[in-house]
Amino acid sequence: MLTWSNFLSQLFNGLAQGALLALISSGLTIIYGTLGVLNLAHGAMFMLGGYAGYVAFQATGSFTLAVIAGTLFMLVVGVVMERVIIRYFYARPHEDQLLVTFGLSIVFVEIVRFFFSSQSLSVPAPAVLSGITSLGVMFYPTYRLAVVGIVAVALLALFFVLYRTRLGMIVRAGIEDAVMVDSLGIDVYRVFMAVFGIGAMAAGFAGIVNAPVVSLSPDMGEAILVQTFVVVVIGGVGSFPGAVVGGLIAGEIISLTSMVNPGYAYVMLFAVMTLVLLVRPRGLFGARGRE
Amino acid sequence: MFSKRPVLVEIVTAAVLVAVPFVLPHLDAAPNTVNRILVWGLFGIGFDILFGYTGLLSFGQSAFYGTGGFIAAYLLTRAGFPYVVLALVIGMVAAALVGYLIGLLALRRTGIYFAMITVAIAEIFFFVEFNPLSEWTGGENGLPGVPTPSFDLGFTKLDFTSGWSLYPFLALCFFVGIVIALRIVRSPVGAILTAIRENPLRAAAVGHNVQAYKLTAFVIAAGYAGFAGGLLGVLQGFMPPDAFMFETSGQLIMQTAIGGRGTLFGPLVGAAVWLFLQDFLQATLKLGAAWKLVLGLVFVLLVCFLRQGIIGGIKDLFTLVTGKGRAAEEPVEEAEPVATRAAVAPMAARHRAGTNHSGPLLRARGLTKRYGGVVANESIDFKVQHGELRGIIGPNGAGKTTFFKMLTCEVPPTSGSIVFEGRDITGMSITDVCQLGLTKSYQVNQLFNKLTVRENLNIAALAELRGTFKLDLFARLDRIPGLQEQVDHTLQLVSLGARSDTPVSQLAYGEKRRLEIGLALASSPGLLLLDEPLAGMSPRERVETVQLLKSIAQGRTMIVIDHDMDALFELAGRITVLQEGRVLAEGTPDEIKANPLVQDAYLGGVHEEELAT
Numbered sequence: 001m002l003t004w005s006n007f008l009s010q011l012f013n014g015l016a017q018g019a020l021l022a023l024i025s026s027g028l029t030i031i032y033g034t035l036g037v038l039n040l041a042h043g044a045m046f047m048l049g050g051y052a053g054y055v056a057f058q059a060t061g062s063f064t065l066a067v068i069a070g071t072l073f074m075l076v077v078g079v080v081m082e083r084v085i086i087r088y089f090y091a092r093p094h095e096d097q098l099l100v101t102f103g104l105s106i107v108f109v110e111i112v113r114f115f116f117s118s119q120s121l122s123v124p125a126p127a128v129l130s131g132i133t134s135l136g137v138m139f140y141p142t143y144r145l146a147v148v149g150i151v152a153v154a155l156l157a158l159f160f161v162l163y164r165t166r167l168g169m170i171v172r173a174g175i176e177d178a179v180m181v182d183s184l185g186i187d188v189y190r191v192f193m194a195v196f197g198i199g200a201m202a203a204g205f206a207g208i209v210n211a212p213v214v215s216l217s218p219d220m221g222e223a224i225l226v227q228t229f230v231v232v233v234i235g236g237v238g239s240f241p242g243a244v245v246g247g248l249i250a251g252e253i254i255s256l257t258s259m260v261n262p263g264y265a266y267v268m269l270f271a272v273m274t275l276v277l278l279v280r281p282r283g284l285f286g287a288r289g290r291e
Numbered sequence: 292m293f294s295k296r297p298v299l300v301e302i303v304t305a306a307v308l309v310a311v312p313f314v315l316p317h318l319d320a321a322p323n324t325v326n327r328i329l330v331w332g333l334f335g336i337g338f339d340i341l342f343g344y345t346g347l348l349s350f351g352q353s354a355f356y357g358t359g360g361f362i363a364a365y366l367l368t369r370a371g372f373p374y375v376v377l378a379l380v381i382g383m384v385a386a387a388l389v390g391y392l393i394g395l396l397a398l399r400r401t402g403i404y405f406a407m408i409t410v411a412i413a414e415i416f417f418f419v420e421f422n423p424l425s426e427w428t429g430g431e432n433g434l435p436g437v438p439t440p441s442f443d444l445g446f447t448k449l450d451f452t453s454g455w456s457l458y459p460f461l462a463l464c465f466f467v468g469i470v471i472a473l474r475i476v477r478s479p480v481g482a483i484l485t486a487i488r489e490n491p492l493r494a495a496a497v498g499h500n501v502q503a504y505k506l507t508a509f510v511i512a513a514g515y516a517g518f519a520g521g522l523l524g525v526l527q528g529f530m531p532p533d534a535f536m537f538e539t540s541g542q543l544i545m546q547t548a549i550g551g552r553g554t555l556f557g558p559l560v561g562a563a564v565w566l567f568l569q570d571f572l573q574a575t576l577k578l579g580a581a582w583k584l585v586l587g588l589v590f591v592l593l594v595c596f597l598r599q600g601i602i603g604g605i606k607d608l609f610t611l612v613t614g615k616g617r618a619a620e621e622p623v624e625e626a627e628p629v630a631t632r633a634a635v636a637p638m639a640a641r642h643r644a645g646t647n648h649s650g651p652l653l654r655a656r657g658l659t660k661r662y663g664g665v666v667a668n669e670s671i672d673f674k675v676q677h678g679e680l681r682g683i684i685g686p687n688g689a690g691k692t693t694f695f696k697m698l699t700c701e702v703p704p705t706s707g708s709i710v711f712e713g714r715d716i717t718g719m720s721i722t723d724v725c726q727l728g729l730t731k732s733y734q735v736n737q738l739f740n741k742l743t744v745r746e747n748l749n750i751a752a753l754a755e756l757r758g759t760f761k762l763d764l765f766a767r768l769d770r771i772p773g774l775q776e777q778v779d780h781t782l783q784l785v786s787l788g789a790r791s792d793t794p795v796s797q798l799a800y801g802e803k804r805r806l807e808i809g810l811a812l813a814s815s816p817g818l819l820l821l822d823e824p825l826a827g828m829s830p831r832e833r834v835e836t837v838q839l840l841k842s843i844a845q846g847r848t849m850i851v852i853d854h855d856m857d858a859l860f861e862l863a864g865r866i867t868v869l870q871e872g873r874v875l876a877e878g879t880p881d882e883i884k885a886n887p888l889v890q891d892a893y894l895g896g897v898h899e900e901e902l903a904t
Contacts, residue, residue, distance in 0.1 A: 038403045085595065094402050095348045096594060099548050102541065103591035110584035118580070222537060226414050229407040237403065263422030270415040274396065277408065281399055 005138035010259045011252070016144045016213070018251020019151035020206050024224060025231040025243040026158055027202030033175035033238030034195045037086060038094070040101040042203055043225025044108035047218065049074045049204025050211045051112050054123050063126035063212075070208040071201055078200025082193045090192075105221070113218040125212035143212055150209055155244060158202065162240055171195055175238045176287075227254075230273045236286025245284060304469055304556075308462040312455050322454035323526075324570055328562045329461040330522045335547050335558020336472045337515020342544075343553030344476060345508040346488030347398075350540050351409030352516050354393065354416040357535035359386035359517020361420065364434040364530035365427060375440035379521040386517020387510050394509035398502060401491070410537070417535040433531045437524040457526065464522060465559075468515065472555050474765045475511065479753050482768055484508055485553075486750040489739035496701070496737070497814055498725035498754030507762065545590050551600030560601055650713065652677045652818055652848050653698070653729070658707035660693050660872075667693040669872045670707065675818070681850045682863030682880075686892060690872040691852045692734055695820050698850075699731050700724045711818065722759055731820030732811040734852075736803050738795045744806055745791040748778045751813035777813065784843060785809040786835075801832040805839070812843060819843070821851045825858055837862060860884070868892065 028042045039045075053070035057063060081104070089097045124130070125143035132139045162168035170191050174181045182188045214220070231250050235242025250269055257268040276283060315325060334356060341347050363382030366372035397408045420428050428434065440460055441450040451460040475481050483504050486494045495501045524530035533539065542565070543558070550561030565586065572582035597604045655673040659666070668690045675681050685691050696702045698709060701721045708717045711729050724730075739747050752774055757763070769775070782788045785805040790798065795806065808824055824840065825833050837858050840851065844862070853859050859866065860880040868875040868883060870892045876883060883889055 032403065038406065085591075088595070092598075093346075094406075095342070095346070096598065098348055098350075098403075098406055099544070100591060100594045102544065103587055103594055106541075106545075106587035107584065107591060110581070110587050114581050114584055226410055226537070230411055233404070233407055233411065263418070266418045267415060267423070270411050270418075273408075273411055277396065277399065 006259065007256075008135070009138055009140055010255045012140055012144065012148075014252035014255030015248070016147045016151075016251070017255060018248035019148050019155070020210055020247075021224075021227055021231050021250050022244040022247025023151050023154055023158075023206045024203050025228040025235070025247050026155070026240050027199035027206075028228050029232050029235070029238055029243045030162070030171065030175070030240065031196055031199035032232075034171050034178065035086070035090065035192050036094075036178070037089065037097045037101070039086075039196075039199070040098055040225065041081075041105035041108060042101075042199070042228065043221030043223075044105035045074060045077065045200050045203040045221070046207040046210075046224050047112065047216070047221035048077065048108055049207030050123075050216045050220070051116060051121075051207075052204065053208030053211055054121055054216060057123050063123070066123065067205070067208050071205045074204025074207075075197045075201045077204075078197040079193055081200070082196035086196060087189070087192075105225075109218045109221065116216075116218070118218060120215035120217045122215040123208075123211040147209055147213065151206070154202070154205060154209075158198075159240070161198070167191065167194060227269070230269055232283070233273050234276050234283055236283025239283070239285035239287070242283055242285030300473060301470055305466060308466055311462070312458055316455070320567070321570065322458060324566050326454075326457055326461050326526050328559065328566055329458075329465045330519050330526055331543070331546060331562035331566070332556075332559030333465050333468045333522065334516055334519035335543060335550075335562065336468050336555055337512035337519075338543055339547055339552060339555050339558055340472060340475065340484070340515075341508045341512035342547060343555075343557065344481065344488060345484040345505060347505060347508065348406055348544070349397075349409040349509075349512070350406055350537070350544065351393075351397070351411075351413035351416075352512065352543055353535050353537065353539035354413040355386040355390050355513040355516035356520040356523070356539055357416060357420060357532075358389050358520065359383055360520025360524050360530050360534050361428050361434065362386075362517075363521030364437045364524040367438055367524070368434050368436050369427075375438060375525065379518055379525070382521040383514050383518040386520065387514035390510045390513020390516075391506065393513075394506045398505050398509060410540075413535070413537060413540055417537070420532060420535050428532070429530075431532055433529055434524070435529045437528055437530055439525055439528070453526075453528070461522060461526070464518070468518070469555060472515075476555065477768060478764050478766050479757060479768055479771060480504065480507065480762070480764050482746065482749055483753065485742060485746075486739050489741055490737055493733075493737040493739065493810070494750065495720075495722050496699070496725060496730065497751040497810060498722055498730070498759060499750075500722055500759040503760040507764075545586075547600075549590060549593055549600055551602030551604075554600075554602045557600055557602050564601065651675060652679075652712060654710045655698065656708050656710075658694070658697055658709065659705045660690075660697055660702065661705045666872050668697065668704075671869075671872075671874055673867065673874070675848060675850060677848055678846075679848055679865065680844045680863050682859035682866040683850060683852045683869060684854070684856060684859060684866060684883075685869035685875070688871075689869040691869055692822055693872075694869065695731055695822050695850075695852065699729060699820060725754065725814060725816070726759055728815075728817035729820070730811050730814055730816045730818075731822060732807045732824060734822040734826065736807045738803060738806060738810065740795045743792050743794050744787050744798070745778060745782070747795060747806060748781050748809055748813045749774065751810045752777045752781070755814040777815070781809050781813045784812065785839065801828055804828060804832075805836070808836075808839070808843075816847070818848045818850070821849065821853075823853050824851065825853050825855045833858060 024042070024046055028039060032038050049070050052073040053066040056069035057066035060066065085100060085104070089100055129143045129146045131142050133142045133145060162171060170181060170186055174188060174191060178188060227250060231243060231246040234249060235246030249272070253269050253272055254265045257265040311325065334352070338352055341349060359382035362385045363378040366378040366381060367375060372378050393412055397405055397412060400408060421430055439452050439457060441448060451457045483494065483499050486499070487501055487504060491501050520534055523534060546561030546565050547558045548561070549564055550557030550559065568586060569582050572578045572585055578585065593600065599606070651674045653675045655671060658668055658671040658673070660668040671694060683691055683694070693702070697704045699721055700716060700719050703718055708715060710716070711724070711727060714727070716724055716727065739750060749768065753771070756771060756773055756777070782791055785808055787802060787805060787809065790802060795803065798806065804824065804827070808821060811819055811821070821840070825836055828836060833855065840862055851859065851862065863880065865878065866880055866883045867877045868889050875892055876886050876889050878886065
């Protein structure tokens with residue numbers, strides 16, 4: 001069982017899964033860091049993105065259009081959600097924020113179940129990226145390789161927005177001290193709305209890109225949500241690099257443990273999280289005052 | 292909330308539980324649904340103590356529900372253990388033990404982190420149940436064949452099987468659960484748990500071991516979950532693996548929020564709404580799978596508009612209709628004239644560290660605090676004698692508040708040492724220091740906002756009477772010796788006697804400031820630090836508060852920071868002036884007034900500029 005090529009292919013699986021987790025987690029972590037709201041509907045948004053992509057794909061037959069349409073749809077969902085509900089919860093206790101986003105996650109899941117039923121759906125990979133590619137010692141599904149590339153580009157884009165734009169500068173300043181940013185005369189509420197939209201977009205984008213790898217089901221977001229928590233706890237709340245590194249670590253742990261015994265993959269993941277909590281309670285890249 | 296008529300709640304609960312099997316069958320309620328409501332209700336009692344009372348929202352209760360359930364079910368099926376009730380108790384104890392260990396880990400963090408960690412931990416349990424332990428737990432098949440309880444009483448045999456026949460057993464379990472929980476929330480521990488929910492920092496600062504109390508609540512919740520998990524197996528005749536699922540925790544949270552948190556009965560009401568509505572939507576309206584969408588929407592709307600759930604809503608409606616709340620909202624005119632206050636006997640300070648100690652009461656040497664590159668305090672040497680009333684003045688940003696924070700061990704000094712009553716307290720916790728008799732009032736009010744004035748003072752006095760941590764879960768708050776007297780006395784001292792049953796949120800600002808001082812005073816400290824007690828007060832309130840400070844200074848040592856120089860010069864025997872983190876001068880008020888350095892610091896060299904122009 002433990003062959004060299006098996007190990008390599010699991011390593012790649014871990015990379016693909018880790019990259020996706022990194023993208024979803026960075027959405028969660030920048031929303032939390034800036035707005036102070038832990039979005040429990042984030043997993044459901046990942047799922048929703050996948051279904052939006054599915055609908056767009058059914059309508060147009062183009063995977064690229066599906067990705068674009070689904071991502072934009074999630075941007076709109078995020079902005080509307082912030083405007084209509086989340087905004088009224090900034091001043092309320094954390095518990096209420098958790099409750100309302102948890103409730104919204106159930107509403108999202110059940111809406112999808114209502115329209116698409118519980119059975120799983122799939123989106124085929126685009127023709128150019130289907131099939132398998134030879135990597136010398138082994139063959140590997142082309143699309144999964146492409147996922148790593150696509151997500152890497154998305155993460156770079158996110159990095160660019162966060163670290164090279166005016167908005168990103170405000171967001172990063174807001175993560176450190178939102179009150180201060182507010183007193184500097186910046187309309188934080190508009191920034192919050194943008195951040196929530198971007199975070200939702202990241203989750204939705206990951207959902208569509210992931211759709212050809214794993215089939216879609218209404219409940220798929222729950223497991224992802226729990227995994228992103230682990231990523232954020234490992235990486236440190238509010239830290240973009242933490243989300244990326246934590247995501248990759250989590251992906252590899254799940255994938256490499258699965259090679260030995262799939263039943264222990266998640267047990268191992270949580271064991272590592274526990275270890276991080278004991279040794280570095282704020283996470284690998286966490287900083288004081290961000291929670 | 293349950294304290295006014297102690298036994299009434301229990302009696303009403305018992306009556307309703309007895310009446311249910313006579314009434315509900317006529318309303319076509321499925322007995323199985325009623326039984327499930329009871330199990331969820333019992334599960335929720337513990338959770339409500341954790342979430343509603345202590346303010347800790349755990350998303351991982353399924354871990355304990357499953358643990359207790361599977362251990363009881365395993366004993367009763369595969370191990371052939373014959374005693375149902377004993378197996379349930381063993382399951383409960385096991386779940387509580389697991390809760391203790393998990394609590395040690397999860398409670399290292401608060402708020403968001405706590406929620407995320409509990410989710411993750413519950414997931415571990417789910418996977419462990421399915422894989423490594425599947426030999427014992429039956430994996431995805433669960434454990435079938437869990438027996439129902441029967442008791443041989445000699446003359447007759449009591450068999451509880453299913454439906455309405457099982458109901459009395461479950462109802463009894465629920466009743467015992469609620470009676471125990473009512474005792475807990477009426478105990479000093481219950482009062483402290485609410486204080487932790489309202490303001491954990493202040494709860495620690497008045498001398499309670501917050502971490503230990505949180506762990507207590509966590510273990511209680513785990514115990515209730517474990518017992519309820521066992522009952523689930525008994526109810527279904529089968530222990531289902533989905534007890535461990537995230538959905539279980541989620542449903543519990545939603546039911547508690549729907550019914551009303553912090554009420555103990557909320558989870559039961561929520562479960563009744565949830566399960567009856569589910570039956571109704573599925574069976575009567577033929578909504579099929581969409582029932583959960585409807586419930587999800589109902590839940591979101593409730594969280595948005597009815598924060599305290601159904602029970603909270605009913606209570607608000609009740610106060611609205613009867614107008615009971617109105618009277619309390621109108622501020623009561625200060626009834627006690629200042630003169631009478633002198634008649635209130637000063638409160639004795641307790642010296643806990645060692646009364647035979649001689650030399651200064653407090654001594655700080657080389658106290659320095661740096662925040663990164665910013666030096667807040669630089670090598671401050673400071674001494675206070677027994678019985679002294681020291682004033683500290685200094686321009687804004689002189690480091691006065693930081694200095695106080697270090698003295699009470701709220702923040703550790705970068706370097707230097709603090710000795711209180713001959714004991715080195717450097718690096719101790721704020722809780723332990725308060726227990727030694729050194730505490731402070733805060734510049735910005737740190738009160739327990741949803742509690743009444745009396746309840747606030749109870750919290751502080753309890754710390755002195757009970758120590759940092761005591762597990763008197765079944766003691767009654769009104770029977771703690773000395774509590775009533777101490778709180779009454781403090782109420783008189785800060786002249787809030789007429790407002791004792793008013794919630795803090797309805798107090799006027801000046802009253803809150805006095806309560807702030809009262810909270811520090813109620814633990815009868817040997818050394819009391821007051822951080823700007825006069826800040827924001829009207830001239831009249833200032834005069835009154837100065838009188839108050841004079842009366843509480845009798846028999847105790849005090850250090851007061853304030854910007855009101857006239858007040859401080861009147862009050863204090865000696866004054867220390869801080870500037871830019873250092874001690875600029877120290878002396879009697881007259882010396883300070885005449886000190887050119889001090890004049891310079893306050894006038895900031897303006898006179899020189901004026902001379903130049």
